[in-house]
Amino acid sequence: MNKLNKIALVTGASRGLGKNMAINLAKKGIDVLFTYQSKEEDAIETAKEIEKYGTRTAFLQLDIQNTSSFKQFFERLETCLRDKFQTNHIDFLINNAGTGTYATFQGTTEDQFDSMFNIHIKGVYFLSQSAIEIMNNEGAIINISSGLTRFCTEGYAAYAAAKGAVEILTKYQAAELGFRGIRSNVVAPGPIETDFGGGIVRDNKDLNQIIASQTALGRVGLPSDIGSVVTFLCTDEAKWINAQRIEVSGGYYL
Secondary structure (H helix, E strand, O other), X not given: OOOOOOEEEEOOOOOHHHHHHHHHHHHOOOEEEEEEOOOHHHHHHHHXXXXXXXXXXXXXXXXXXXXXXXXXXXXXXXXXXXXXXXOOOEEEEEEOOOOOOOEOOOOOOHHHHHHHHHHHHHHHHHXXXXXXXXXXXXXXXXXXXXXXXXXOOOOEHHHHHHHHHHHXXXXXXXXXXXXXXXXXXXXXXXXXXXXXXXXXXXXXXXXXXXXXXXXXXXXXXXXXXXXXXXXXXXXXXXXXXXXXXXXXXXXXXX
C-alpha cells in the first residue's frame, strides 16, 4: 500500500452524497477518513465499498452541531491518523455533514433556526478551524452548499440562509489560507435523488418529473453527479480554482 496517498476527511459520509464523495475519492487513489453521526452499520458498509478500490479508510463518530465535542474528536482523529495512516496530517476537508428542516419563514421556530445554523455554519466554521491545524500545505477545503442560495423554494429559509453564510465563509477561508497554498471552494448541488427531505425528490414521481422538466439537461441529479465534482476539486487539475461557487444542478431553474 502506498503510504504517500493523500488523505481526505469527509464529514457525514456514511450515506447519501457524502458516501458517493468518499467512494469517488477512493477511485482516484485518495485515502478517506470519514465521519458518521449515528448509524455505525452504514459507516461499516461505506468503508467496505471504499476498500474495494485499494485505498485505506477509517471512520469516526461526530455530531457536527456539538462543537464542544470537537476537541475530543480531534484527539481521536489524530490517534486514528497515526495508527491507520501512519501520519498526523490530512490534505483535504470536505464539509458535507448536514440535514434540512422544512419550515416557512414565518413558521420557523428558534430551535429550528439554531439547529440549521449550528449544523451548517457554526459546526463547519469551527471544525475547519481545527482541521487547518493538521492540514498539509497545498491542501483544499470543499464546503457543500445548496442551489437554494440562488433560487428559492418555500420552506427552506433557515437552511438556505445558513448555506449562504457558508458561501461567504469559503471566500474568507480562501483569502486567509492562500499563503499556505490551501484552496477553498463551494459545491452547490441542485435537487438530487437522496433521502434529503425524507427522500421527496427521489420518491415523489410527480415532483421528480417537474424538477426534470425545469432542468436544462432534462433529469434530476444523482449523488454521482456531485461526488465526481468534489473529487475533481481535490486533484491537481483543479489547483487554480479558488474561492469559487460551483453549482452542480444540470442547469436547474435557469
